[in-house]
Amino acid sequence: MSLRLALAFTACFLFAREAAVNANPYLSRPGEPVIRARVATCAVTGGFMHLYTALDYRLFDKYGISPEHVVLRGGSVATAALSSDEIQFLYCNADASIVRIGTGADGKLIASPLVGLPYVVLARKDIKRPLDLRGKTIGVSRPGEFTYRLARAFLKKFNLRDEEVGLYPLGGTPTERYTALVQNIVQATLVQPPLDARGRKDGLNVIYHLNDLGFPFIYSSLFTNSRSLRERPVLLQRFVAALAEAVFFVEKNPEQAMASVGKILRMKDSDSLQSAYEAYAKRLINRRMLVPAKLVAETLDIAREEGLVVRRKPAEIFDNSFVEHLEKSGFLRELWGGEVPEGKSSR
Numbered sequence: 431m432s433l434r435l436a437l438a439f440t441a442c443f444l445f446a447r448e449a450a451v452n453a454n455p456y457l458s459r460p461g462e463p464v465i466r467a468r469v470a471t472c473a474v475t476g477g478f479m480h481l482y483t484a485l486d487y488r489l490f491d492k493y494g495i496s497p498e499h500v501v502l503r504g505g506s507v508a509t510a511a512l513s514s515d516e517i518q519f520l521y522c523n524a525d526a527s528i529v530r531i532g533t534g535a536d537g538k539l540i541a542s543p544l545v546g547l548p549y550v551v552l553a554r555k556d557i558k559r560p561l562d563l564r565g566k567t568i569g570v571s572r573p574g575e576f577t578y579r580l581a582r583a584f585l586k587k588f589n590l591r592d593e594e595v596g597l598y599p600l601g602g603t604p605t606e607r608y609t610a611l612v613q614n615i616v617q618a619t620l621v622q623p624p625l626d627a628r629g630r631k632d633g634l635n636v637i638y639h640l641n642d643l644g645f646p647f648i649y650s651s652l653f654t655n656s657r658s659l660r661e662r663p664v665l666l667q668r669f670v671a672a673l674a675e676a677v678f679f680v681e682k683n684p685e686q687a688m689a690s691v692g693k694i695l696r697m698k699d700s701d702s703l704q705s706a707y708e709a710y711a712k713r714l715i716n717r718r719m720l721v722p723a724k725l726v727a728e729t730l731d732i733a734r735e736e737g738l739v740v741r742r743k744p745a746e747i748f749d750n751s752f753v754e755h756l757e758k759s760g761f762l763r764e765l766w767g768g769e770v771p772e773g774k775s776s777r
Contacts (some may be wrong), residue, residue, distance in 0.1 A: 433461050433471040437445060444670075447515070452763055454671075454764065454765075455553060455761065456493055456667060456668045456671035456672075456759075456761065457492055457493060457494075458492065458493055458668075459494075462494050463494075463561060464494055464496045465494055465495050465496065465662075465664075465665050465668075466495075466496045466497075466498065466608060467495060467496070467497055467498070467518045467519060467665060467669070468497070468498045468499075468500060468516070468517040468518055468519070468524075469481070469498070469499055469500075469517065469518070469519040469520070469669075470495050470499075470500045470501065470502045470508050470511060470517040470519070470520050470521070471499070471500075471501050471502075471508075471518065471520075471521050471522065471761070472501075472502060472503070472504065472505045472507075472508040472521075472522035472523075473501075473503070473522070473603055473604065473693065474501060474557065474572070474603045474604075474605065474694060475603070475604055475622060475694070475695075476622065476623055476624050476691045476695060476706035476709070476710060476721065477523070477544065477548060477622055477649055477650050477651055477688065477709075477710055478521055479679055479680060479687055479691050479707070479710045479711065480543050480544075480650070480673065480676040480680050480687075480705065480710070481499075481521045481650075481673070481676065482690040482691060482693075483676055483679060483680050483683075483686060483687045483690040483691075484498065484672060484673065484675075484676035484679070484696050485499055485501075485690075486686075486689075486690045486693070487679065487686060487690075489675050489676055490669070490671050490672045490681060493668040493669070493672045494668060494673060495665065495668055495669060495672065497519075497669075498634025501519070502517075502572070503549055503601070503603070504572060504575065504601065505523075505525075505526045505527055505530070505575060506530070506553050506572075506575070506577070506758055508527075509527055509530045509531075509537060509667070510535075511533050511537070512535075512537050512653060512654070512655050513536035513537065513655060513657050513722070514536055515655055515657050515658075517645070518654060518655070518658050518665070519652060519653065519654055519669060520537070520652070520653040520654075520697075521650065521651070521652055521653075522650075522651065522653065523576060523647075523648075523649050523650060524539055524648035524649065524650075524652070524653075524660070524729075525576050525647055525648065525719075526575055526576045526646075526730055527539070527651075527653055528726055528730065528747055529654075529729065529730070529731045529733045529738065529740075531742065531747050532730045532733060532738075532739055532740040532741065532742045533733070533738055533741060533742075534741050534742075536655050536656050537653050537654070537655055537656075538653065538654055538656070538659060538747070538748060538749050539648075539651055539652070539653050539721050539726070539747055539748040539749070540653065540654055540666065540670060540749050540750075540752050541651065541670050541673055541674075541719040541721070541723075541753050542648050542649075542650075542652075542653040542716055542719055542720065542721045543650055543651070543673065543676075543677055543715065543716055543717075543719050543750065544577065544648075544649035544650040544651070544653040544710060544714040544715065544721065545645060545647070545648055545649060545653075545716045545722055545725070546641060546649060546713065547640050547641040547643070547645055547647040547649070548622040548623055548641070548649065548709050548713075548714060549577070549580060549620050549622050549640040549641075550617055550620070550621060550622070550626050550636045550637075550638065550639050550640060551568075551584060551613075551618055551619075551620060551625060551636070551637050551638040551640065552611065552618065552620075552625070552629045552635070552636055552637075553566075553617060553618035553634065553635050553637050554611065554614065554617050554618070554619050554632050554634060554635070555634060555635060556632045557617060557618060557635060557637060558635060558637065559637055560584070560587075560588040560637055560638055561588060561590070561676060562637075562709075563590060563594075563617070563618060564590065564594045564595065565593045565594070565595075565774070566594060566598055566616075566617035566618060567595070567596040567597070567598045567616045567617055567618075568581050568585075568596070568598065568617070568619060568620070569598050569600045569602055569607045569610050569611060569614060569615070569616035569618070569619035569620075570597050570599060570600065570607075570616045570619070570620065571599065571600065571607075571689070572599050572601050573599055576709070577607075577620045578597065578599065579736075580620060580640060580643075580645065581597055581620060582597070582654055583643055583645060584638065584640060584643065587643060591746075598610075598615070598616050600616070600619075604621050604622065604623070604625055604669060605695065605731070606620045607620075607621070608621055608625050608628070608629070609666065611629075611634070612634075618637070620640065622709070623702075623705040623706045623708070623709040623710070624691070624697065624702035624703055624704075624705040624706035626703075626705060627699070627701050627702040627704075627705035628697075628699065628702045631699070631701070644729035646724075646725045646729050646732070647725070647729075648721065648722060648726070648729070649714055650710070650723050652669070652670065652673060652720070653687060654666055656748070659749070664754055667755060670752040670753060670756065671756060671761060672717070674719060674753075674756055674762065674765065675718065675765060677703070677715065677717055677719070678717075678765050678766060681710050681711055684707055687707060687711060688703040688704070688707050691703060691706050691707075717755045717766075717770050717771060717772075718753060718756075718757065718762065718770055719752055719756075720753055720754070721749075721750055723744060723745070723747040723748070723754075725746050726744045726748055727744040730744055730747070731741075733768035741757060
């Protein structure tokens with residue numbers, strides 16, 4: 431090989447490498463130490479499909495992150511762990527966590543892959559409509575947590591009083607509440623896909639789609655704490671980039687995504703897994719992951735109406751800078767091969 435040809439080859443190689451780095455500036459560099467971080471989920475649900483898939487298919491590895499996944503039952507426990515830096519990330523439905531941060535807990539919402547309300551009211555086969563719930567009991571999570579508040583809003587919608595319909599705090603996971611419904615411990619409960627599909631197969635009735643309440647709701651979202659914002663901005667940016675890649679990966683690889691959900695839910699039924707995929711990879715997807723500022727404000731307004739003392743302004747609850755950087759850097763365009771397909775509005 432001539433010297434001129436060798437130099438040309440080297441120049442092309444360096445240009446290609448530089449282009450690759452620019453296309454994804456968040457990849458770890460050779461020789462860089464791996465960053466360890468703990469990420470908690472606040473429940474076991476198909477709604478966390480994107481995180482489960484990212485963990486299963488090791489999408490965080492190339493960003494130089496070694497995540498340890500833990501499940502912390504209940505949002506209040508998870509928020510306390512985030513505040514104390516026992517975990518660096520919390521992946522949870524955003525509604526209750528927004529309120530906790532608004533009332534003083536440490537935390538910041540930095541990405542929202544899912545926006546919208548997937549829950550339905552699932553009831554035993556003799557209950558056909560909401561008014562049939564008189565004299566019955568609805569299984570919910572702990573008082574003050576999201577499904578509890580959502581159930582109260584549902585009962586108010588149909589003018590059902592507390593003395594007419596009982597709310598039975600079960601805690602635990604949606605699957606555990608579903609089991610209580612099947613065993614007739616409660617006669618209705620609030621579930622999200624894929625449990626709605628499983629319920630229909632078991633002869634249960636979906637009597638109301640809670641999205642029809644018009645309740646402002648940001649679903650599966652990523653939170654961090656003030657220490658990480660101050661001391662670990664590189665970790666946060668890379669974690670958000672890996673999550674954005676998970677959104678892409680799930681959309682392009684439905685079978686792998688459904689397998690991840692099936693594994694964690696211990697579920698093999700194809701109809702149920704398809705129900706989860708349709709909801710979380712399609713209907714609720716927010717591909718740019720921007721936190722909707724208006725929905726944050728509306729969530730805090732509802733908390734005030736319920737008598738809570740909200741100390742923080744909406745803009746203090748979330749930080750869109752990390753997801754905005756994905757757009758500015760060209761990462762999202764490179765990932766999707768052009769413009770990002772439209773999903774949920776960041777209103």
